[in-house]
Amino acid sequence: MINRTARRFAVAATSAAVAGTALVGATATSANAAEATTTYTCTAPANIFSGDFPVTVNGGLPGEFWAGASVPDALASNLAVSVVAQVPAEVAAVINGFGIKDAKSDDFGFSLGSATVPAPVAGPFETTDGATKWNAAGTVKAFSTPKPGSYDVKLPQAFTITANANGQNVPVPCTLAEGQAAGSLGTIKLNKQTNSAVAAKNVKAKKGKKAAVKVTVTADAGAVTGGKVTVLKGKKKVGSANVKNGKATVKVAKLPVGKNKLTLKYGNNPSVAAATGKVTVTVKK
Numbered sequence: 001m002i003n004r005t006a007r008r009f010a011v012a013a014t015s016a017a018v019a020g021t022a023l024v025g026a027t028a029t030s031a032n033a034a035e036a037t038t039t040y041t042c043t044a045p046a047n048i049f050s051g052d053f054p055v056t057v058n059g060g061l062p063g064e065f066w067a068g069a070s071v072p073d074a075l076a077s078n079l080a081v082s083v084v085a086q087v088p089a090e091v092a093a094v095i096n097g098f099g100i101k102d103a104k105s106d107d108f109g110f111s112l113g114s115a116t117v118p119a120p121v122a123g124p125f126e127t128t129d130g131a132t133k134w135n136a137a138g139t140v141k142a143f144s145t146p147k148p149g150s151y152d153v154k155l156p157q158a159f160t161i162t163a164n165a166n167g168q169n170v171p172v173p174c175t176l177a178e179g180q181a182a183g184s185l186g187t188i189k190l191n192k193q194t195n196s197a198v199a200a201k202n203v204k205a206k207k208g209k210k211a212a213v214k215v216t217v218t219a220d221a222g223a224v225t226g227g228k229v230t231v232l233k234g235k236k237k238v239g240s241a242n243v244k245n246g247k248a249t250v251k252v253a254k255l256p257v258g259k260n261k262l263t264l265k266y267g268n269n270p271s272v273a274a275a276t277g278k279v280t281v282t283v284k285k
Contacts, residue, residue, distance in 0.1 A: 036183030038155045042174035057155055057185050067148040067190035068271020069221035070245070079140035081108075081119045084133055092132035095125050099166050103134055108159045110185065113146040117153070144225065147270045148192045152184035193219035196275040198229060198266040204282045207257055211281045213250045215264060217243050219272045227269030231262050231279075238262065243269075255283050 037056040083105075087095065094100070104122035111117070123136030163170040176182060196219040205211035213231060217224040223246025231239040231250050238255070241248040243266070252262070264277040 036155055036185045038183040039177040039180050040159075040174040041177045042161065042172055055155065057183065061153060061186040061188055064189045064191055065145060066193050066219075066221040066271075067145055068193060068224070068226060068269060069145045070223065070225050071143050071145065073142045076117075076142050077139040079119070081121055081138045081140065083108075083121045083123070083136040085136075087125065087132040087134060089130075089132075092125075092127065095132065096127070100163055101125060103161055103163045104136065105159050105161050107156075108138075109140075109156055111154045111156070111182070112143075112188065113149065113151040115143055115146045117143045145190050145271075148190050150187055150189045152187055154182040154184050157182055190271075192270075193221055193224075193272045195220050196224070196266065196273045198264045198275040198277040200264060200277065200279040202280040202282070204284065205252075205255070207283055207285050210251045210253045211255065211283070213239070213252055213262075213264075213279055213281065215241070215243075215248045215250060215266075215277075215279075217246055217248065217266050217272075217275070222246070224266075224269070224272055227266055227272060230265045230267075232265065233260060233262050252281060255281055257283050257285055 035057065037054050039054045102122065102124045104120065106120045107118075108121055109116055109118040118141040119138060120141065121136040121138035123134065125132055125134050127133075158173065158175045161172045161174060163172070196217070198215060198217050200213050200215045203211050203213055215229045217227070217229065225244055225246070227243050229241055229243060229248045229250060230237060231252055233255070239250040239252040241250045260281045260283065262279050262281060264279055265274070266272075266276075267274040
């Protein structure tokens with residue numbers, strides 16, 4: 001059947017190259033050239049085909065970046081990924097004969113300590129001088145860095161190649177070959193964010209009602225995710241809330257009528273230094 005035959009193409013790649021530029025916005029150092037090769041076993045559905053092939057990763061990495069940082073698409077996209085896979089002649093004939101034009105890997109990516117760095121790629125099959133290659137490209141997507149420390153940027157433990165066979169997606173899973181460990185593209189040092197700030201606008205509330213104190217927390221890498229804001233009246237805790245995307249809303253109750261000068265304390269985040277701020281809650285009768 002066409003669909004069964006077409007499935008064989010995706011695991012026929014005998015090598016792949018993945019290249020990445022430096023992540024713009026690193027704290028200090030320029031990109032360091034790096035390379036890693038790991039062999040994967042890719043198996044088509046129903047064991048139509050199973051084979052081993054090496055994946056070679058080349059690129060540049062910053063020597064340092066911020067820990068506990070949310071890296072948005074706009075910044076992550078500076079890390080470009082390209083894949084070139086050599087396709088044997090017998091499989092190229094299947095590709096051309098059954099109208100297979102392109103393929104993708106939506107779950108391709110890297111690991112950075114406990115963090116996952118997604119880098120999906122996609123592209124067409126092209127034949128030049130009798131040789132067929134899969135030329136795919138993509139960029140890193142948004143991710144968050146782990147706590148401070150030095151981490152290897154490792155190739156994936158597994159990923160899936162998906163072929164487009166006449167409009168039908170054919171998935172081919174790839175896993176580390178026997179005896180293989182995921183190669184490392186290089187090491188990045190993640191630094192603790194030491195320049196942090198916690199702030200809130202003064203608010204008003206009626207007697208007997210809770211006051212909603214909207215807090216903003218920022219640090220070296222921008223808006224902070226993680227940690228907790230605690231509100232104190234003197235030494236007494238009057239409210240707390242977790243921080244997400246640089247924001248937290250603390251509900252404060254049982255304040256006396258008049259101006260209440262409160263202290264904001266941010267902490268409980270190993271990646272970001274503690275910070276202190278002030279806010280005034282005015283309670284009216």
